[in-house]
Amino acid sequence: MSAQSPSRVYSFVLIAVVLLGGLVLAEIALRWTLYPIQRPYHFEQDAVIADPATGYRLATGSQTIMTDGHFRATVATDALGLRDRFDPALPDDGLIAIGDSQTFGHGVEARDSWPERLQMQLGVNVRNAGVFGYGINQYEPTIRRLLDQGVKIRHVLVGLTWNDLGSGNDPIDGNIVVNGRVAANPKYRQPSSVWDDLRQLSRRSALLHLTADAGLRLSGLLGVAPAENRQWDAALPQAIALSRQRLEAFQDFLTARGARLSVIYLANGNFVRPEIWANIAKRRSYGRYVARKQLTGWTKLRGIGFVDMTDALEAAYLENGSRYDWLAVPSDGHYAGGANGVIAAEAAKLLGSRKK
Numbered sequence: 001m002s003a004q005s006p007s008r009v010y011s012f013v014l015i016a017v018v019l020l021g022g023l024v025l026a027e028i029a030l031r032w033t034l035y036p037i038q039r040p041y042h043f044e045q046d047a048v049i050a051d052p053a054t055g056y057r058l059a060t061g062s063q064t065i066m067t068d069g070h071f072r073a074t075v076a077t078d079a080l081g082l083r084d085r086f087d088p089a090l091p092d093d094g095l096i097a098i099g100d101s102q103t104f105g106h107g108v109e110a111r112d113s114w115p116e117r118l119q120m121q122l123g124v125n126v127r128n129a130g131v132f133g134y135g136i137n138q139y140e141p142t143i144r145r146l147l148d149q150g151v152k153i154r155h156v157l158v159g160l161t162w163n164d165l166g167s168g169n170d171p172i173d174g175n176i177v178v179n180g181r182v183a184a185n186p187k188y189r190q191p192s193s194v195w196d197d198l199r200q201l202s203r204r205s206a207l208l209h210l211t212a213d214a215g216l217r218l219s220g221l222l223g224v225a226p227a228e229n230r231q232w233d234a235a236l237p238q239a240i241a242l243s244r245q246r247l248e249a250f251q252d253f254l255t256a257r258g259a260r261l262s263v264i265y266l267a268n269g270n271f272v273r274p275e276i277w278a279n280i281a282k283r284r285s286y287g288r289y290v291a292r293k294q295l296t297g298w299t300k301l302r303g304i305g306f307v308d309m310t311d312a313l314e315a316a317y318l319e320n321g322s323r324y325d326w327l328a329v330p331s332d333g334h335y336a337g338g339a340n341g342v343i344a345a346e347a348a349k350l351l352g353s354r355k356k
Contacts, residue, residue, distance in 0.1 A: 030206035050177040053141035071107045084128045094152040095126045099159030103130025107329030112337035117344035136246040262305030272314040307350040316342045
């Protein structure tokens with residue numbers, strides 16, 4: 001027995017070293033391909049300044065690089081503090097797009113954001129007033145500031161995302177900016193759960209990220225939602241009611257100033273991928289499907305223009321070979337240029353119907 005012990009120890013150590021080496025190589029390979037580790041803050045230089053009305057806004061006349069280690073795009077702002085490409089040669093019909101990072105164009109060049117794609121399709125200026133992390137409470141003070149700066153505003157397009165529905169009661173925090181960065185946006189507060197803790201941990205390792213994605217895929221196929229989604233869905237009716245209240249007040253604000261409101265509902269990128277939500281019954285019971293259905297009826301009653309991008313994005317995604325890089329920024333989830341082109345096309349149809 002004693003003669004075999006060193007051999008067994010050696011075999012055990014060898015197996016452990018091989019397994020550890022395999023995990024290290026797999027981690028490196030995944031980081032360089034499918035799951036690059038994202039940087040905690042996506043801007044190389046200060047991108048925002050404090051604002052008492054909105055908590056923060058984009059710095060004026062600034063330029064920096066937006067990157068998470070995988071994507072890389074330039075962020076330049078104008079004298080109004082907008083990431084906008086206003087063209088003096090084009091008509092100015094007072095079209096303003098406002099929203100969060102999807103409207104801002106997170107992960108893509110400015111020309112590939114949906115407001116800029118819409119501008120190219122219409123042949124008129126569409127100012128992009130989107131700011132990453134913004135919620136419904138920050139739209140009115142943003143438009144008020146632009147009006148004070150002499151900007152023509154006749155029609156405001158709100159790019160509404162699913163996480164905006166829970167942001168209607170978020171406080172405006174004037175201390176949110178620390179050293180030119182947004183320190184802790186309340187819009188992204190999540191319920192405390194084991195799943196949330198694991199998700200945060202998974203962002204530090206490509207292998208854990210892969211495991212988390214596999215778990216999400218399996219839970220989707222089994223019809224079992226993570227605890228975080230179940231908590232969010234339970235709070236959905238109240239969130240929708242509050243969002244409607246805020247948007248109604250925003251509509252009244254615009255109407256008093258001779259402007260119109262339209263809502264462009266930007267579905268979550270995963271929600272337009274049928275391979276994740278393969279069973280139509282499960283998709284229909286999904287809380288965010290309920291949200292879009294309610295928004296459709298409510299906007300019609302209020303006389304608000306509305307278009308839901310879910311079906312159009314799903315159809316285009318399938319037509320483009322179900323390529324995730326066409327739909328979204330790799331390892332990020334925000335819409336890429338291809339999807340933003342579809343959003344712009346549907347928004348152009350909405351604007352055309354509203355003129356009739």
